[in-house]
Amino acid sequence: MKTLLRIDSSIRLTNSHTRELTNYFEEAWLRKNPDGNVIRRCLMKNPVPHLTQEVFDTFQNSDESLNADSLSDALVDEIKRADYLLIGSPLYNLGLPSSLKAYFDHIVRSGITFEIENDVYKGLLGEKRAILITARASYSSPENHDDFQKGYLEQILAFIGIKHIETVSVEGVEDTDSNLTQILAYAKEKIDLMFEPSNELSWLGEFTNKDRQEITQLRTAQAKAIISGDATAYASLCTEDIQLLIPAKDLVSGQDAFLKIERALFKNAKFDTFRKMPVCIQRSGDLAVEVGRLEVTMKNKGYSSGVFSSRQKYTHIFRRTNNGWRISLLMSNPSE
Template sequence: MKTLLRIDTSIRTDGSHTRVLADYFAARWLEDHPDGRVVRRCLASDPVPHLSNAMFEAFQQGRGQSPDCALSDDLIDELKGADHVLIGSPLYNLTLPSTLKAYFDHVVRADATFEVRAGNYRGLLDGRGATLIAARGGLASPECADDFQTAYLKAILAFIGIGPVALVAVAGTALGGEAKEQALADARQQVDRLFGKAQAPLWHGEFSADDKRQIGALRDGQAAAIVSGDARAYAELCADDIQLLIPNRDAICGQAGFLAAEEALFRSAVFAAFRKQPLRVERSGSLAVETGRQEVVMAKQDAAGGVFSARQKYTHVFRLTEKGWRFAVLMSNPSE
């Protein structure tokens, strides 16, 4: 039976973004591990005391040798019993909650969770990864200069051998309104990606069920046309004035040019896979802009040959024409 150790640190029990996202993560994790169990530790309602000198000296005596290291023994046993560690951690005054720092002072312990060998430190809790849900009120990337928690948490987890550490970042929680909802939705998508779940994009604006179906069919049709090398089928998904914008290549405008370009592409390469992950679609009148990520795997047909794969960000514009929704602009950015 797999165990998820969930550590909450937000001082809020209501309205806490890290807790809401940790709930979401735990639910996804239990879907993947139906027989699993979630062990919870809340450092806000049940904080560990600051490390004292008596406790630290008891560390040297070894496990079970002194009541002063009983708490450390228990916390380390709990960590060792976990297959994955989930930490919800808000940014407080530029860094991690002090309760979480106090926790690490009890579990980072020589010859229990790390050792020194030939002058090198080695973490002893390998074999388990972690997910860090990091929230902050301001709008900034979690690893920007005024965030002294994310890098620290990754470093201290690595120090005791825990890794890889996945980061789910939610910024702008203090903004309220749509910005906050967007930040939470983005963070849920980050969680979904960790579990490899295909997600529906976020739809902004008025889309009927039929609009969504048609746009989904365009994506499916595009993937099918590319993998089967059918330039004509691909062109039929496009508006008459389709624009194809690829970095370092001349822009292509109009159906005829698009068809010729795709025919040339399919002569030079065979696509083994074309996978898209749409993230967001926003409608403005008869136009809809979609952003997402795509992955292509192709075998070049020229003398050099070779199989290539690339992950790209894309932006597509759909237009509602008299034939229904069609691609109007296809743009992809260089590989990430």
């Protein structure tokens, strides 16, 4: 039986966007795991107190820290039992809610959730999947450095060994121009995608392990470039004669034209998810044709249709060059 530990930290008990999404995730998780066990920890209703010297001293003494009555031990036991960790964390004053910080101060413990071996820190809570649901009134921008929440959460979870982390963020929730219903619908779509079975990819033809590795890395690098809006990085994954084919749009041919079109695209469209689910890849000489499904969600409003439809079929062609495998044709059909 799988266990989900759900932690909510919004001070709002009603009309909270993070709670709406943690609820949505929990319901989807229970549909997938009907015998599953959900542990709910609401840090608003039951706040974890700030750490005190007295409590911290018990952490240093391994005998005392075994005291089964201590809150910290109970919290550690809870998170250790969980297979999935779901955290709802609104952005408060550029950081995470202090209630959530207090929670982490109670579970990050030397010898219990992390250890130091030959001067190297090692997290002890591996093999869990964490899902972070974050919300903020404004839009984030990498230039403003005004979000010390997501980075902290990812680092602290990795510190105790949880490295499989997925984030669902809603931004601009108090922007009068934004469409809140749509923002939340995108977030729910992203959660739905987490529960879809991934198809097994068929490799047809002769692919060495190196070929498979390079093509797999190409897909990851493509998603990374698109999510970070880096047109130069994207173009560098393509051949000089890259072709971009989108029905009812002009053919884009060659790296310069590709770079121009992607730069223009990333100016306005901010991608939240770009997930390729390849179904089949077939090799013929130095070419490999891949078909699959592509799922896309956007951070910003106004890009819900056309080339940005959330689900579409794609055909991509890779070519082996002197610099390894590169993308040489991108074709997708938003209406399929």
